[in-house]
Amino acid sequence: MDEHTDTMKKIILASLQQSVKSRVVTPIRQASSLPAGLNPRGSIAAPFTPFKDNGDVDFSLIPTHIEYLKRLSVPSLFVNGTTGEGLSLTTQERKKITEAWLDNKAHFEHMIFHIGAGNLRDSQELAAHSESVKVDAIACISPSYFKPQRVEDLVEYMRQVAEAAPNTPFYLYDINFMTQVYLSNPEFLELAQSKIPTLVGIKHSSPELNSLMRCHVMDNEKYQILLGSDDTMLPALSMGITNSVPSCFMAPLHNKIREDFTKGDMKAAQHTQLQCMEIAAIRAKYASGAGLFVASRAMMKMLGCDLGPPRLPLVPMEPSKYQSLEAELRQCGFLDILS
Template identity: 35%
Template sequence: MVSSRLSGLIAATYTPFHADGTLALSKVAPMVEHLIRAGNRGLYVCGSTGEGVSLTTLERCQVAEAYAQAANKRVPVIVQVGHNCIAEAKHLAAHAEEIGADAVSATCPSYFKVVDIVSLFEVVQAIASAAPRLPFYYYHIPAVTGSQVDIVSFLQFADGKIPNFAGIKYTDKNLAEFQRCLSLGGGKFDAVWGCDDMLLGAIATGARAAIGSTFNVLAPLYLEMIRDFESNRLAEAQQIQLQSIEFICKLGMYPFHTSMKELLRLLGHDFGTCRSPQRSLSKSESKTLHQGLQHLKCLFALDFAQSKLRTTPQPFLNNGP
C-alpha cells in the first residue's frame, strides 16, 4: 500500500464531443480552469461520468492526456482505466503513467461478473502492476459492475499484496460498510466517497475526499456545506445537502449525464451530448429541464457560496499526508 492520500472535492470529469460525436479536446482546458476555480482539488477522468466505457482505447488515451496537460500538476488527475479486456485496461494504466497522471483507478470487468475475492484480486493486481509508480484505487460500484464481492473482505485479503494499492473509490450507499473500509488497519486504506447526494453523511462518517459528477457545477455549494458542518452549523449543512438532493432528483427525471451536459452548456461549456446508448434530450425535455432548474434554490445559492470561498485551511480540505 502507498501512503498518498486524496483530499477535498474531486470532479468526475465529462468528455466533450462535437456534434458529429468526435472528441472536442480543445474544450478540456477551459473546463479544467473552471473546475479548479470552483474549488475542486482533483480530477477523475474517464469514469462513469466521462463515459469511459463508451470510448475507444485511443480516445480514452487522448482524453486522459488532455486533462493531464490542462491540469499541469496543479491538482491530481486520476485516470479510470477499467475495461472488460484486462489487456486493454493494462495498456490504459501504462499510458496514464506515461502522460504524468497522478493515480490510476479501475472498475472490475462487468460482462463476465467477478464473483469471488481471488478473482477480483487477480484483476486488480494485473492492472495495478501496469502502472507500478502510481497509486491504484479500485472503483467499487456494484450497481454497475454487478460484482457482489464483499469490499471489506477484499481489502483485508489484498492488504500488503499489491505494492501500489492505495484504496478505493466507494460508490455505494452503505455508510456502515464505508466506515469499516475507512477504519481497516487503523485507516491504512484511502477510501474516497462517490455518492454526491450522501456527501454530508460520508463526511460525518470520516470521509476525507469525494469524487462526484455534480462537483462540475455545485462545488462551491458543497464546500459551503462542508464548512458549515466543520463549524457545527449542522442545520445549515443539512439544508445545503437537501438542495443538492433536489438538484440530483430534478436531473434524474431525464437521462442524468445528458442533463448535466445540458447544464454545462448553459454555463458556457458546450460538451455536446452523450454517446449511445445514453440518449439526447428532446427539445421539450430541454425546455422543461431549464424551467425546473430555474426554481431550484441550490442554483441561486451558487453566487453566495462562491463568494464565501476562503483560503483558510479546513480539516476536510487540508488533510493530505
C-alpha cells in the first residue's frame, strides 16, 4: 500500500470516528419518491455479462452467475450497467439479456435495468421494452460522445427517455469518470423533479462525496441515492445513505459494514471498510478506468465464477498481471473472505 493511500485511510477513518460519536442510528426508511412495492435495500449487485471466447453473449452461464449471487445473499440486481458492459452490447442483445435475468426474478427482490445508450432512440427503445416486460425500474446514463453541455440538456434528454416508459420508476445513472460528463447531480434533481414524474433517484457512481450528500438530503431525503462505489460504504452510511451497487464480490463486505454500523459497532465497521479500501487499492494497481472492470471480471474467476473474457475493445488481463493480482489478493485475505 502506498503512503498516499495509507494517509487517505487515516483521514477518512478519523473523520468517521468523530462524526459518529454522538450519532443515533435510525431505521432505514423508504425514500418518499419511491412507488409502493419498490424499495431496493442493502447491496444491489451489478452482475457481469457472460461472454464466449468469440465475443458472443454466453446465455448458458447466467444460471452459474445466479448461483454465485445467491451464495452472496444479495437481494437485488442492477443489470446491463458498466460492470455488465451494457454499452458494448447491441440493443437486441440487451433485450434478450433483460428477459434472461427476468426469467430468474424469483431469486431476487428487485431488478433494475440500465437502458442508457449512445443515442436517444436506442435508449427509448430499451426503456419501452423494459416496461413491456415489467421490470422493477430502469436507469439511464448520459450519452458520452455527443455530450449534453448543460444540466438543462441532460434533464430534457432523460425526460424523453423516461417518457418512453411512463409507468416505470426511473433513475439517473451518473459515472462521470467513464462518461466524462461532469454536470451537477443536485442541480439535475432540482430541475428534473417537475419534468420527470417517474424519477426516483440516482445511481451515484461518481466519486464526489459532497454531491452524494447533497443529493441525499434534497427535499427531506425525497430521492433514493444508490452508492455506486466499492470503497466508500462507511462514509456513505455516515451521511445516511444505506443502499449501494458494488461489484458482486464486494456486496457481502458492504452488508457487513451496514450491519455493524446499524448496531453501533464502529470498530467492526471500520475493519471491514479498511478491507474494502485495501481490495480496491490492490485492484487499482493493475488497472484504471475501464480496465477496472476487466480486473473485476478476473477477480470473479479467482473466486470460482468464470464468466468468460470481456468483449472488445476490452481485453483480458495479461497472464502475468493476473497472477500478480491474484497473489496480492490472496495475501490480503480477499480469496479467503469471499470464496
